[in-house]
Amino acid sequence: MNGIKLSYILTWLLLLFSVSASAREYTQQELDQIFRDAKQGNHKAQAYLASMYYNGKGLAVDHERAAHWFLKAAKQGNAFAQDSLGRLFERGEGVEQDFAEAVSWYRKAADQGHSRGQLALGIMLYRGNGVAQDFEEAEKWFRRATDRGQPHAEEWLDFIKKKRKQSTPDGGWQEGIRIIFWLLIFFPFWGLAAFSFVSYSPWQVAAFLLVVIIGGGISLFVAFVSNGGAGGSVQLSSSGWGGMIFSLAVEYMILLCIIVAGKKPTNQQ
Numbered sequence: 731m732n733g734i735k736l737s738y739i740l741t742w743l744l745l746l747f748s749v750s751a752s753a754r755e756y757t758q759q760e761l762d763q764i765f766r767d768a769k770q771g772n773h774k775a776q777a778y779l780a781s782m783y784y785n786g787k788g789l790a791v792d793h794e795r796a797a798h799w800f801l802k803a804a805k806q807g808n809a810f811a812q813d814s815l816g817r818l819f820e821r822g823e824g825v826e827q828d829f830a831e832a833v834s835w836y837r838k839a840a841d842q843g844h845s846r847g848q849l850a851l852g853i854m855l856y857r858g859n860g861v862a863q864d865f866e867e868a869e870k871w872f873r874r875a876t877d878r879g880q881p882h883a884e885e886w887l888d889f890i891k892k893k894r895k896q897s898t899p900d901g902g903w904q905e906g907i908r909i910i911f912w913l914l915i916f917f918p919f920w921g922l923a924a925f926s927f928v929s930y931s932p933w934q935v936a937a938f939l940l941v942v943i944i945g946g947g948i949s950l951f952v953a954f955v956s957n958g959g960a961g962g963s964v965q966l967s968s969s970g971w972g973g974m975i976f977s978l979a980v981e982y983m984i985l986l987c988i989i990v991a992g993k994k995p996t997n998q999q
Contacts, residue, residue, distance in 0.1 A: 756788040768799060776803035777811040784814070784823075793824030804835060812839035813847035820854075829860025840871060845880035848872075852883075856890060865890055 756764075764782075767775035780799035783792045797818050803811035816835035819828045833854050839847025852871035855864050869890050875883035 761788065768802075771802075771806075773803040773806040773808040773811065776800075776806075777808050777814070780811065780814065793818065795824075797824035804838070807842070809839045809842040809844035809847065812836075812842075813844050813850065816847065816850060820850075820859075829854065831860070833860040840874075843878065845875045845878035845883070848875035848878070849880050849883045849886065852886060856886070865893070 764775055764779050768779045776799045780796045780803065781787070782789045783799065784796035785791070797815065800811045800815040800818065804815045812835045816832045816839065818824050819832035819835065821827070833851065836847050836851040836854060840851045848871045852868045852875065854860055855868035855871065857863070869887065872883050872887040872890060876887055
């Protein structure tokens with residue numbers, strides 16, 4: 731019995747730690763041992779057998795059988811198999827292409843600290859494949875993969891930092907300006923809602939709507955010119971946002987004057 735266990739251990743040591751395992755030939759005894767262990771539920775054997783099928787080392791290339799054995803090992807929590815299975819789903823090799831399923835398996839591997847799974851998950855999050863695009867979450871996984879020494883993870887980390895910086899060339903304060911801008915843009919509608927509570931003459935209503943239309947057009951024109959005209963960037967520069975905010979502020983002041991001027995005293999008989 732001890733002899734059988736020793737033979738089992740030596741076989742796996744030879745397979746798992748051989749320097750040139752990917753290039754070596756397998757004896758029939760070794761192949762029989764791998765198949766036997768995989769069928770008995772050994773997740774390491776299952777993952778190893780799947781890799782042999784995928785890479786065509788010792789066995790003919792068969793991506794469907796590779797997916798079959800990767801799935802069995804992945805269900806047992808083998809992080810390598812989970813990452814590999816995610817890659818099969820991402821590429822549509824041996825299985826129907828399914829980005830959402832790929833993300834699911836990448837995440838399982840990443841949660842176990844598998845650096846390649848962390849990198850793959852970060853890339854899927856960055857591209858928005860099978861999951862909502864999330865640069866912040868992608869950066870988190872790139873950072874974890876980098877900490878574990880995963881090749882190319884640091885390159886992706888630097889890339890996404892530059893990408894985020896390019897999207898906000900003048901700093902994160904622009905995001906705050908956008909929020910303020912969209913809050914202010916609804917001011918004219920607040921003014922129109924006031925018509926339900928305050929009596930206005932027809933000319934005041936007409937003046938209010940006219941200022942909204944003309945003021946909005948002027949705001950867009952100012953932003954367009956400030957941003958460099960037809961040759962400018964699609965994304966507003968700081969001067970573009972500044973011009974739009976200034977022109978809108980003037981418009982809102984005029985609208986406020988119209989509202990105040992049109993309000994009748996509450997004690998009027």
